[in-house]
Amino acid sequence: MKRLLLVLCFFCFAEAVAQPSERFVKVMVTPDHADWLYKPGESVKLTISVYRNNVLLRDAKLHYEIGPEKMEPTKKETVTLKDGTLALDAGTLKTPGFLRCIATVELDGKEYRGLTTAGFEPQNIKPTVANPADFNTFWTDAKADLAKIPVDARMTLLPERCTALTNVYHLSLQNVNNSRFYGILCVPKKEGKYPAILRVPGAGVRPYNGMIAEADKGFITLEVGIHGVPVTMDPGVYADLARGPLNGYQMADLDDRDRYYYKRVYLGCVRAVDFLAGMPQYDGQNMAVTGGSQGGALSIVTAGLDARIKWLGAFYPALSDVTGYLNGRAGGWPHLFAGSSMAFNNKPDRIKTTGYYDVVNFARLVRVPGRYAWGFNDETCPPTSMYAAYNVIPGPKTLDITYLDTGHWTYPEETEKMMAWLMGQLKGEK
Incomplete structure (x- = not known):
């Protein structure tokens, strides 16, 4: 049976993961x-x-x-x-x-x-964002710098979260700029080789519980945060971080392509794959990526950056064609050039930086088979921006727009359909 490493970058903002409540x-x-x-x-x-x-x-x-x-x-x-x-x-x-x-x-x-x-x-729909001539060189050099840094994995068992089938750990990995990348690692107790599931988060600041149920079914799972802080602290700590030092992190250091916030994040995704690929319990050959919103963006980025990824599924990817607003049309989340952010970010150095981080330019590198899904009523990740990225993907691709009326959320049937497709690939079904 064909098995894949499933890199899951699941659903976006906390308020957008569920179908809206019924209205009177x-x-x-x-x-x-x-x-x-x-x-x-x-x-x-x-x-x-x-x-x-x-x-x-x-x-x-x-x-x-x-x-x-x-x-x-x-x-x-x-x-x-x-x-x-x-x-x-x-x-x-x-x-x-x-x-x-x-x-x-x-x-x-x-x-x-x-x-x-x-x-x-x-x-x-065609992209508006510039594709820098040295885009590939920039990221090749960045990955080379990351590769020089030891993974230095530190695992702390969380006995209260373990099950009869799974050991659960708080994991810390070494990342660029003397930072760490944290997550919840779940490993099946039974000896053997397993595919792995990496869940990369949507936007926001929060703790994580880990994908214990999936690990119980025979997967190595790793659910990570992106902010370089432990993911097992009291929820109030994350609320303070979101209101304080991490408020508006999406724009932090946008004037410098080498210091922009998402450079450490994108490389952290590669570092997470490094760790999973190096685990003795990992089956050694099967990789895929999926997710939604910021997670959808990170899934495309990871697939574009890392050839170990062999499968892709994404819901409503953010960070796509963000310069649309500078060209008289909608741009992607986080809407860097809309509203009050326009005056602050509409500067040559900030516009230039976006070219190195926009999902459109990573989409150009995605050659693995992928499935994508979104609705036309998404007001957080406008469909114009998502199509701008989707249309340049050279690899085999399928877009599911069955659920046209969805905004920045999914119906249960939609998520079930995506997961059924992914699991079908895991089983080698055509």
Whole structure:
């Protein structure tokens, strides 16, 4: 049976990992194309309906805004829906991209919201971010510097987390710049050779519990943090770090490509693979990567940087085509050139640095088979930015856009589908 090292960079922000809760009043924005796809120049016809108790809400006061995603609306209006519904011509786009309609209703002091995002030939969206001529050299040299540093793995058994089948450890690895990379390592107790699962986190600052259930099923698992601090401290410590020294870490040292925050993070992902690949319990040949949001970004980055990765699956990758805003369209999280960040970051040195860290340029290096998934309504990682990265991947790839209405979250069926696919590859199924 074919087995792969599964490098899991799982789901993003804590508030975005689950499907949103049901709302008392539902604002439905329905396009006239079931696949939400249109040709440039073709008008998008929408029906906006407001329901309460599954019945159309009469005389609802509705405000809607239409425009390219994340941009200033080109059309907006406030109307009263006498019968609870409105037919609307949302207009069109003349070039590949996404047109979004956001509709809101206020009732009894609460606001209810719905949206739909129409795609116009997204497979033809091209990146805006520069691809530095020395991109490959920069990262080859960085990995060479990392390779000179001993892994220096330090494992501390966590007896309270161990199971009958699995030993659980707090792990510390040596990384660049005299820093450490921490995680929760789970190793099957039974002697043998195992595939490994590395979970790289989404954005934020938090402790980690480890992937104990997966280890019980016969995997080496390692769930890491990216901030160079132990991952077993009291949750209050991470809250203080998030409000204090790690607040806005996504922009730290953006003016210097050699000191930007994500250099240590990206190399830490490689260091984690170093450790797993060197474990005597590891089967020695099988590697894959998957994840969501910042984790989706890190999964693509890791696959691009490290040839030991043989499989890839990513949900809504962040850090993709971040310079979109400088070119009149949506850019990827963390939205370095949008809103209040624009004036601070719109400088030549900061723009130049993004080219060395944007997921688009790592995507160009991904040649392993991959599966990707996102919805058109994602407002954290705009689909324009994600397609910009996806479209340049040279390796075999499949994009699942079955769940069009998802934002920065997944349905249970969606995650099950991705994992079933991954496990199918682990079993050697075609």
